Amino acid sequence: HAKGCGRRQAQYFNQGVSASAKARFLMENQLIEAIANDGLSLVYQPIMSGDARTLVSCEALVRWQHHSQGFLSPAEFLPLAYEAGLIAELDLWVLERACRDIKLARARGLSMPPVAVNLSADAIMDPSLTDKIWSLLEQYQVHGSQLELEMIEDAIKDDSDVLQHTLKQLVRMGLKLSIDDFGTGYSSLLRLKNLPFTKLKIDRSFIQDLPKDADDCALTLSILGMAKGLGVSVVAEGVENGDQEAWLQQQGCNYLQGFKYHKPMPIDDFLDLLTTA
Ligand code: C2E
Ligand code: MG
Ligand code: MG
Ligand code: MG
Numbered sequence: 001h002a003k004g005c006g007r008r009q010a011q012y013f014n015q016g017v018s019a020s021a022k023a024r025f026l027m028e029n030q031l032i033e034a035i036a037n038d039g040l041s042l043v044y045q046p047i048m049s050g051d052a053r054t055l056v057s058c059e060a061l062v063r064w065q066h067h068s069q070g071f072l073s074p075a076e077f078l079p080l081a082y083e084a085g086l087i088a089e090l091d092l093w094v095l096e097r098a099c100r101d102i103k104l105a106r107a108r109g110l111s112m113p114p115v116a117v118n119l120s121a122d123a124i125m126d127p128s129l130t131d132k133i134w135s136l137l138e139q140y141q142v143h144g145s146q147l148e149l150e151m152i153e154d155a156i157k158d159d160s161d162v163l164q165h166t167l168k169q170l171v172r173m174g175l176k177l178s179i180d181d182f183g184t185g186y187s188s189l190l191r192l193k194n195l196p197f198t199k200l201k202i203d204r205s206f207i208q209d210l211p212k213d214a215d216d217c218a219l220t221l222s223i224l225g226m227a228k229g230l231g232v233s234v235v236a237e238g239v240e241n242g243d244q245e246a247w248l249q250q251q252g253c254n255y256l257q258g259f260k261y262h263k264p265m266p267i268d269d270f271l272d273l274l275t276t277a
Contacts (some may be wrong), residue, residue, distance in 0.1 A: 034066075038086070039065065040062055042062060042094060043265055047200075052249075052260075058270065059117075061074065065237070087122050088122035095117055101115070103142065112275050114146055115148065116150050117148070121155035145175070168194050174237045183206055200227050200233075207220070210243070238241070
């Protein structure tokens with residue numbers, strides 16, 4: 001009797017595992033399909049000048065319109081993309097769509113501000129990345145200066161020749177490089193000094209409790225001071241209210257991004273915003 005029960009339990013367990021493995025396999029294939037057939041989409045979030053008056057650039061953020069699960073945010077499917085080895089391909093899709101949207105804006109007589117795209121370590125470490133970007137620029141008649149690339153500290157932690165070479169080449173092509181979520185990873189000052197980054201984006205977690213949290217004030221101030229010393233500019237991410245804004249402005253933060261100004265929006269809304277701004 002006990003044996004039978006144990007077997008039933010084991011069976012139940014196996015079914016559970018295989019059900020979730022199946023679901024994962026299905027999701028993975030749906031993601032491959034979405035990347036290949038434009039099942040993904042982009043939303044654009046404006047980045048404002050330090051005085052918050054002018055829209056100076058924007059960040060392209062990926063979404064997945066899943067047929068049964070609805071509009072999925074990066075947190076809901078990027079982990080799968082990373083684990084399944086699909087993230088570099090996804091990043092390339094985003095780059096291409098951004099170029100296409102820059103061209104679309106031009107066709108409507110508008111000029112898209114520089115578009116920042118997020119790049120994973122896999123994409124950056126791909127030795128043919130610069131060739132791929134070069135082809136996109138040519139195909140869509142986009143200048144390198146219309147694109148910016150954001151990378152988190154951990155994506156650039158490997159001190160390899162490929163990385164050095166790629167980053168240099170990208171800068172030569174006119175692209176600007178930013179470090180994203182600054183303060184959450186580990187990168188040394190020396191590393192920053194030796195790589196051609198021109199912007200730091202302070203992670204939202206440091207901005208959230210400004211100016212009440214004394215630690216966050218101290219950390220943000222030290223990042224701003226360090227950036228000044230290195231001659232790079234700073235973007236504060238996740239600015240949601242006037243208190244944060246006033247404090248950041250007082251400290252001379254160069255750029256502001258957050259729901260206080262605009263939420264990420266589809267390209268048509270973004271182009272409308274450009275028309276009215
Ligand atoms: P991120 O690059 O740091 O992008 C900023 C995130 O903060 C976005 O979330 C944006 O919607 C959110 N955000 C902006 N302002 C505010 C605010 O005031 N309050 C709050 N609560 N949130 C704000 P999202 O779109 O969910 O993206 C999350 C992360 O997913 C991104 O963080 C980025 O690391 C990653 N990601 C997005 N698109 C791509 C992509 O195409 N490729 C790669 N590799 N990663 C991507
Ligand atoms: Mg980013
Ligand atoms: Mg960030
Ligand atoms: Mg982030």
